[in-house]
Amino acid sequence: MNGIPMEHGLMLAAILFALGLAGLMLRRSMLFILMSLEIMLNAAGLAFIVGSTAWNQPDGQAMFLLVITLAAAEASVGLALMIQLYQRFHSLKLDNVSRMRG
Protein backbone atom coordinates (compact mmCIF):
# COMPACT_ATOMS: atom_id res chain seq x y z
CA MET A 1 0.00 0.00 0.00
CA ASN A 2 2.32 2.72 -1.15
CA GLY A 3 -0.31 4.81 -2.85
CA ILE A 4 -1.11 5.78 -6.40
CA PRO A 5 1.24 8.19 -8.18
CA MET A 6 -0.46 11.41 -9.13
CA GLU A 7 0.72 11.06 -12.71
CA HIS A 8 -1.50 8.04 -13.22
CA GLY A 9 -4.61 9.90 -12.15
CA LEU A 10 -3.71 12.85 -14.36
CA MET A 11 -2.97 10.47 -17.22
CA LEU A 12 -6.41 8.89 -16.86
CA ALA A 13 -8.01 12.35 -16.94
CA ALA A 14 -5.98 13.22 -20.05
CA ILE A 15 -6.99 10.00 -21.81
CA LEU A 16 -10.68 10.55 -21.05
CA PHE A 17 -10.46 14.17 -22.20
CA ALA A 18 -8.72 13.17 -25.44
CA LEU A 19 -11.35 10.52 -26.10
CA GLY A 20 -14.10 13.08 -25.54
CA LEU A 21 -12.41 15.54 -27.89
CA ALA A 22 -12.00 12.84 -30.53
CA GLY A 23 -15.69 11.98 -30.24
CA LEU A 24 -16.59 15.65 -30.52
CA MET A 25 -14.67 15.97 -33.78
CA LEU A 26 -15.63 12.60 -35.27
CA ARG A 27 -19.38 12.55 -34.78
CA ARG A 28 -21.94 14.78 -36.46
CA SER A 29 -24.99 13.72 -34.47
CA MET A 30 -25.96 16.20 -31.78
CA LEU A 31 -26.60 13.49 -29.20
CA PHE A 32 -23.05 12.16 -29.54
CA ILE A 33 -21.64 15.67 -29.40
CA LEU A 34 -23.47 16.32 -26.13
CA MET A 35 -22.23 13.03 -24.71
CA SER A 36 -18.67 13.90 -25.73
CA LEU A 37 -19.03 17.22 -23.91
CA GLU A 38 -20.15 15.33 -20.82
CA ILE A 39 -17.09 13.08 -21.09
CA MET A 40 -14.78 16.09 -21.33
CA LEU A 41 -16.39 17.86 -18.36
CA ASN A 42 -16.16 14.65 -16.37
CA ALA A 43 -12.45 14.34 -17.19
CA ALA A 44 -11.87 17.89 -15.99
CA GLY A 45 -13.67 17.05 -12.75
CA LEU A 46 -11.51 13.95 -12.38
CA ALA A 47 -8.40 16.10 -12.66
CA PHE A 48 -9.76 18.35 -9.88
CA ILE A 49 -10.41 15.33 -7.66
CA VAL A 50 -6.91 13.97 -8.30
CA GLY A 51 -5.39 17.30 -7.29
CA SER A 52 -7.64 17.51 -4.25
CA THR A 53 -6.68 14.08 -2.96
CA ALA A 54 -2.99 14.56 -3.76
CA TRP A 55 -2.78 17.70 -1.63
CA ASN A 56 -5.39 16.56 0.92
CA GLN A 57 -7.34 19.77 0.49
CA PRO A 58 -11.13 19.96 0.04
CA ASP A 59 -11.02 22.86 -2.46
CA GLY A 60 -10.74 20.55 -5.45
CA GLN A 61 -13.88 18.69 -4.45
CA ALA A 62 -15.78 21.94 -4.03
CA MET A 63 -14.66 22.81 -7.56
CA PHE A 64 -15.86 19.39 -8.71
CA LEU A 65 -19.31 20.25 -7.33
CA LEU A 66 -19.30 23.39 -9.47
CA VAL A 67 -18.21 21.38 -12.52
CA ILE A 68 -21.15 19.02 -11.94
CA THR A 69 -23.48 22.03 -11.69
CA LEU A 70 -22.14 23.35 -14.98
CA ALA A 71 -22.57 19.93 -16.59
CA ALA A 72 -26.18 19.70 -15.43
CA ALA A 73 -26.98 23.17 -16.79
CA GLU A 74 -25.24 22.40 -20.09
CA ALA A 75 -27.01 19.06 -20.47
CA SER A 76 -30.48 20.51 -19.84
CA VAL A 77 -30.03 23.39 -22.30
CA GLY A 78 -28.36 21.15 -24.86
CA LEU A 79 -31.10 18.54 -24.70
CA ALA A 80 -33.77 21.23 -25.07
CA LEU A 81 -31.96 22.50 -28.17
CA MET A 82 -31.74 18.93 -29.42
CA ILE A 83 -35.50 18.45 -29.06
CA GLN A 84 -36.07 21.63 -31.04
CA LEU A 85 -33.62 20.44 -33.73
CA TYR A 86 -35.45 17.14 -34.02
CA GLN A 87 -38.81 18.87 -34.25
CA ARG A 88 -37.65 21.12 -37.08
CA PHE A 89 -35.58 18.69 -39.16
CA HIS A 90 -36.54 15.18 -37.96
CA SER A 91 -32.87 14.37 -37.72
CA LEU A 92 -30.10 15.04 -35.27
CA LYS A 93 -27.39 15.82 -37.80
CA LEU A 94 -25.88 19.17 -37.06
CA ASP A 95 -24.99 19.66 -40.72
CA ASN A 96 -28.65 20.45 -41.30
CA VAL A 97 -28.28 23.64 -39.32
CA SER A 98 -25.13 24.78 -41.06
CA ARG A 99 -27.24 26.67 -43.58
CA MET A 100 -27.73 29.37 -41.00
CA ARG A 101 -25.60 32.35 -41.90
CA GLY A 102 -24.93 35.03 -39.35
Place this chain on the structure above:
Amino acid sequence: MELAFYLSSLVAVLATVGVITGTSPVHSVVYLIVSLIAVALVFFALGAPFAGALEIIIYAGAIMVLFVFVVMMLNLRGDEERAPQWRQPLYWVGPSLLALALLAVLVVLIASGEVDMTIDGELITARGIGLTLFGPWLMVVELSALLLLAALVTASHVGRRNDPGHTTPASRQAPDRGDTP
Protein backbone atom coordinates in the same frame (compact mmCIF):
# COMPACT_ATOMS: atom_id res chain seq x y z
CA MET B 1 -6.85 0.58 -3.37
CA GLU B 2 -4.38 0.42 -6.26
CA LEU B 3 -6.10 -2.57 -7.85
CA ALA B 4 -9.50 -0.83 -7.63
CA PHE B 5 -8.03 2.31 -9.18
CA TYR B 6 -6.39 0.63 -12.15
CA LEU B 7 -9.30 -1.74 -12.81
CA SER B 8 -11.84 1.09 -12.70
CA SER B 9 -9.61 3.20 -14.94
CA LEU B 10 -9.50 0.41 -17.51
CA VAL B 11 -13.27 0.04 -17.41
CA ALA B 12 -13.73 3.80 -17.74
CA VAL B 13 -11.46 4.08 -20.78
CA LEU B 14 -13.01 1.05 -22.51
CA ALA B 15 -16.56 2.28 -21.87
CA THR B 16 -15.64 5.73 -23.20
CA VAL B 17 -14.24 4.16 -26.36
CA GLY B 18 -17.57 2.34 -26.62
CA VAL B 19 -19.39 5.66 -26.36
CA ILE B 20 -17.58 7.43 -29.16
CA THR B 21 -17.50 4.46 -31.54
CA GLY B 22 -21.06 3.26 -31.08
CA THR B 23 -23.72 3.72 -33.71
CA SER B 24 -26.86 3.09 -31.70
CA PRO B 25 -27.75 6.02 -29.41
CA VAL B 26 -29.12 3.78 -26.66
CA HIS B 27 -26.00 1.64 -26.58
CA SER B 28 -23.81 4.73 -26.36
CA VAL B 29 -25.87 6.17 -23.52
CA VAL B 30 -25.58 2.92 -21.56
CA TYR B 31 -21.82 2.85 -22.22
CA LEU B 32 -21.61 6.41 -20.93
CA ILE B 33 -23.45 5.40 -17.74
CA VAL B 34 -20.93 2.57 -17.24
CA SER B 35 -18.08 5.02 -17.80
CA LEU B 36 -19.46 7.47 -15.23
CA ILE B 37 -19.93 4.72 -12.64
CA ALA B 38 -16.34 3.58 -13.28
CA VAL B 39 -15.10 7.15 -12.73
CA ALA B 40 -17.12 7.24 -9.50
CA LEU B 41 -15.31 4.07 -8.39
CA VAL B 42 -12.03 5.80 -9.23
CA PHE B 43 -13.10 8.58 -6.87
CA PHE B 44 -13.83 6.07 -4.13
CA ALA B 45 -10.43 4.45 -4.69
CA LEU B 46 -8.68 7.82 -4.54
CA GLY B 47 -10.26 8.60 -1.19
CA ALA B 48 -13.00 11.03 -2.19
CA PRO B 49 -16.22 9.19 -1.23
CA PHE B 50 -18.38 12.32 -1.20
CA ALA B 51 -17.43 13.16 -4.77
CA GLY B 52 -18.00 9.56 -5.80
CA ALA B 53 -21.48 9.52 -4.31
CA LEU B 54 -22.26 12.84 -6.00
CA GLU B 55 -20.99 11.49 -9.31
CA ILE B 56 -23.36 8.52 -9.08
CA ILE B 57 -26.35 10.51 -7.86
CA ILE B 58 -26.09 13.56 -10.12
CA TYR B 59 -24.21 12.33 -13.20
CA ALA B 60 -25.25 8.70 -13.56
CA GLY B 61 -28.57 9.35 -11.85
CA ALA B 62 -29.97 12.68 -12.94
CA ILE B 63 -28.13 13.73 -16.09
CA MET B 64 -27.98 10.35 -17.76
CA VAL B 65 -31.62 9.64 -16.95
CA LEU B 66 -32.33 12.89 -18.80
CA PHE B 67 -30.35 11.60 -21.78
CA VAL B 68 -32.12 8.23 -21.73
CA PHE B 69 -35.48 9.97 -21.44
CA VAL B 70 -34.81 12.21 -24.44
CA VAL B 71 -33.51 9.30 -26.53
CA MET B 72 -36.64 7.30 -25.74
CA MET B 73 -38.92 10.26 -26.36
CA LEU B 74 -37.43 11.07 -29.77
CA ASN B 75 -37.40 7.35 -30.69
CA LEU B 76 -33.91 7.59 -32.18
CA ARG B 77 -32.39 4.90 -34.29
CA GLY B 78 -28.85 4.28 -35.38
CA ASP B 79 -27.48 7.10 -37.43
CA GLU B 80 -26.04 6.56 -40.88
CA GLU B 81 -23.44 9.26 -40.73
CA ARG B 82 -20.46 7.24 -41.79
CA ALA B 83 -19.69 8.06 -45.37
CA PRO B 84 -19.49 11.78 -46.11
CA GLN B 85 -17.94 13.09 -42.94
CA TRP B 86 -14.31 13.19 -44.06
CA ARG B 87 -14.84 14.93 -47.35
CA GLN B 88 -13.54 18.33 -46.29
CA PRO B 89 -10.16 17.91 -44.58
CA LEU B 90 -9.76 21.69 -44.57
CA TYR B 91 -12.10 21.82 -41.59
CA TRP B 92 -10.45 19.30 -39.32
CA VAL B 93 -6.74 19.13 -40.17
CA GLY B 94 -5.82 22.43 -38.54
CA PRO B 95 -7.64 21.90 -35.22
CA SER B 96 -6.44 18.31 -35.04
CA LEU B 97 -2.79 19.30 -35.46
CA LEU B 98 -3.08 22.04 -32.84
CA ALA B 99 -4.83 19.68 -30.42
CA LEU B 100 -2.14 17.05 -31.01
CA ALA B 101 0.55 19.61 -30.22
CA LEU B 102 -1.22 20.45 -26.95
CA LEU B 103 -1.56 16.73 -26.17
CA ALA B 104 2.17 16.22 -26.76
CA VAL B 105 2.96 19.07 -24.36
CA LEU B 106 0.63 17.55 -21.74
CA VAL B 107 2.09 14.06 -22.06
CA VAL B 108 5.65 15.38 -21.83
CA LEU B 109 4.75 17.44 -18.75
CA ILE B 110 3.10 14.51 -16.98
CA ALA B 111 5.72 11.94 -18.00
CA SER B 112 8.68 14.09 -17.02
CA GLY B 113 7.98 13.11 -13.41
CA GLU B 114 8.18 16.55 -11.84
CA VAL B 115 4.76 16.07 -10.23
CA ASP B 116 6.33 13.90 -7.57
CA MET B 117 3.28 13.31 -5.41
CA THR B 118 1.51 10.20 -4.20
CA ILE B 119 -2.16 9.76 -3.38
CA ASP B 120 -2.32 7.76 -0.17
CA GLY B 121 -6.09 7.51 -0.02
CA GLU B 122 -6.65 9.70 3.01
CA LEU B 123 -10.34 10.52 3.24
CA ILE B 124 -11.69 14.01 2.71
CA THR B 125 -15.05 14.13 4.42
CA ALA B 126 -18.18 15.98 3.41
CA ARG B 127 -17.72 18.24 6.42
CA GLY B 128 -14.55 19.77 5.04
CA ILE B 129 -16.14 20.29 1.63
CA GLY B 130 -19.18 21.95 3.18
CA LEU B 131 -17.03 24.22 5.30
CA THR B 132 -15.10 25.24 2.18
CA LEU B 133 -18.22 25.79 0.10
CA PHE B 134 -20.13 27.86 2.62
CA GLY B 135 -17.10 29.63 4.01
CA PRO B 136 -14.71 31.24 1.54
CA TRP B 137 -16.55 30.01 -1.56
CA LEU B 138 -19.99 31.35 -0.69
CA MET B 139 -20.12 33.77 -3.62
CA VAL B 140 -19.40 30.94 -6.06
CA VAL B 141 -22.30 28.94 -4.61
CA GLU B 142 -24.61 31.91 -5.18
CA LEU B 143 -23.34 32.25 -8.72
CA SER B 144 -23.96 28.56 -9.42
CA ALA B 145 -27.51 29.01 -8.11
CA LEU B 146 -27.91 31.82 -10.65
CA LEU B 147 -26.51 29.55 -13.36
CA LEU B 148 -28.99 26.80 -12.51
CA LEU B 149 -31.88 29.25 -12.55
CA ALA B 150 -30.80 30.56 -15.95
CA ALA B 151 -30.50 27.01 -17.26
CA LEU B 152 -33.99 26.20 -15.95
CA VAL B 153 -35.54 29.21 -17.66
CA THR B 154 -33.65 28.55 -20.90
CA ALA B 155 -34.54 24.87 -21.01
CA SER B 156 -38.22 25.49 -20.35
CA HIS B 157 -38.29 28.21 -23.01
CA VAL B 158 -36.32 26.46 -25.72
CA GLY B 159 -37.77 23.03 -25.12
CA ARG B 160 -41.40 24.07 -25.27
CA ARG B 161 -43.83 22.50 -27.68
CA ASN B 162 -44.27 24.33 -30.93
CA ASP B 163 -47.45 26.37 -30.93
CA PRO B 164 -49.49 25.29 -33.99
CA GLY B 165 -50.77 28.81 -34.53
CA HIS B 166 -47.34 30.37 -34.68
CA THR B 167 -45.35 27.86 -36.66
CA THR B 168 -42.37 28.92 -38.65
CA PRO B 169 -42.21 27.81 -42.29
CA ALA B 170 -39.66 25.09 -41.49
CA SER B 171 -41.82 23.49 -38.86
CA ARG B 172 -44.98 23.87 -40.95
CA GLN B 173 -43.52 21.49 -43.51
CA ALA B 174 -42.74 18.95 -40.83
CA PRO B 175 -45.90 17.46 -39.39
CA ASP B 176 -46.21 16.85 -35.71
CA ARG B 177 -45.81 13.16 -35.19
CA GLY B 178 -46.91 13.10 -31.62
CA ASP B 179 -43.51 12.25 -30.20
CA THR B 180 -42.73 15.81 -29.22
CA PRO B 181 -42.80 16.81 -25.57
